[in-house]
Amino acid sequence: MTTATCALDVQHVRKVFEKESGRRWPWQPKKAVEQVVALKDVSLRVAPREIYGILGPNGSGKSTLIRCISTLLIPDAGTIRVFGHDVVREERIVKELINRVSVEASFFKKLSPMENLMFGARLYGLDAKEARREIIETLTRLGLEKEAIFRPMEKMSRGMQQKVAVARALLTRPRLLLLDEPTTGLDPRSKREVQAFVFELRDVYETTVVLTTHDMHEAERLCDRIAIIDRGCIVAEGTPAELKALVRQNGHEPTLEDVFMALTGRALSEEQEEVVVGGVA
Numbered sequence: 001m002t003t004a005t006c007a008l009d010v011q012h013v014r015k016v017f018e019k020e021s022g023r024r025w026p027w028q029p030k031k032a033v034e035q036v037v038a039l040k041d042v043s044l045r046v047a048p049r050e051i052y053g054i055l056g057p058n059g060s061g062k063s064t065l066i067r068c069i070s071t072l073l074i075p076d077a078g079t080i081r082v083f084g085h086d087v088v089r090e091e092r093i094v095k096e097l098i099n100r101v102s103v104e105a106s107f108f109k110k111l112s113p114m115e116n117l118m119f120g121a122r123l124y125g126l127d128a129k130e131a132r133r134e135i136i137e138t139l140t141r142l143g144l145e146k147e148a149i150f151r152p153m154e155k156m157s158r159g160m161q162q163k164v165a166v167a168r169a170l171l172t173r174p175r176l177l178l179l180d181e182p183t184t185g186l187d188p189r190s191k192r193e194v195q196a197f198v199f200e201l202r203d204v205y206e207t208t209v210v211l212t213t214h215d216m217h218e219a220e221r222l223c224d225r226i227a228i229i230d231r232g233c234i235v236a237e238g239t240p241a242e243l244k245a246l247v248r249q250n251g252h253e254p255t256l257e258d259v260f261m262a263l264t265g266r267a268l269s270e271e272q273e274e275v276v277v278g279g280v281a
């Protein structure tokens with residue numbers, strides 16, 4: 001895969017946050033500024049129509065990477081290109097090519113999915129009649145009953161709300177859809193429905209999907225290829241079978257958890273501590 005044929009090309013991306021911290025040692029000034037390395041040196045390439053997973057524990061840098069790709073954060077170093085366009089220098093073009101769904105998607109809870117999505121459609125400058133038709137089609141495809149489309153969202157389960165968030169992101173027909181922990185907190189049934197829809201996105205809408213997760217089963221079920229991220233570094237990348245082959249031993253079928261453990265010495269479920277590189281007073 002060359003830069004020209006990539007849907008997404010991330011090269012040597014680094015992102016460091018500065019954060020005020022309390023005093024750790026008596027000799028430190030009361031308020032020190034710590035540097036937290038969220039992404040150390042991340043490179044990856046995603047092909048068009050691929051479902052690509054970024055698998056890592058809490059705090060490993062997944063959301064930071066998604067935010068950098070979606071132009072919400074500017075990397076400190078490195079480049080990110082979406083279908084050949086630089087996310088920093090060609091931000092406007094990139095914004096037209098992507099959309100992002102995060103766990104904290106917000107809605108007007110007193111309004112219905114239709115009203116919320118029509119609000120989004122107006123913001124995007126879409127034709128109202130066409131948008132209305134598409135909203136009904138997409139939400140029905142996602143398993144929402146007709147009447148739920150017109151009922152206030154406050155009565156909806158989190159799973160349903162997550163589907164509405166995905167439907168809203170699809171309004172702009174993104175060529176690259178970024179799903180940040182799309183099924184976190186969902187019950188098993190809603191999880192399966194959202195996962196089934198991810199396949200449809202690729203098959204029906206020809207969307208390239210990059211998703212983050214800390215659920216190895218989800219990564220394995222959904223993704224063509226997976227990057228395992230640990231403390232801001234990609235430690236392995238490949239198809240689920242390729243990753244498992246890294247640690248396969250006689251008579252034992254490894255899981256992605258085994259792969260993560262073998263590569264990092266830690267469990268996927270462990271929250272990662274911040275990687276702090278010195279502080280400035």
Ligand SMILES: Nc1ncnc2c1ncn2[C@@H]1O[C@H](COP(=O)(O)OP(=O)(O)OP(=O)(O)O)[C@@H](O)[C@H]1O
Nearest residue numbers: 017019036038057058059060061062063064274275
């Ligand atoms: N705005 C910020 N200011 C300071 N530190 C931050 C900020 N955003 C993220 N971090 C830190 O960067 C590191 C990576 O965080 P990030 O949210 O990208 O991880 P994650 O893998 O998405 O975790 P989670 O699954 O919990 O969302 C963490 O140590 C986090 O505390």
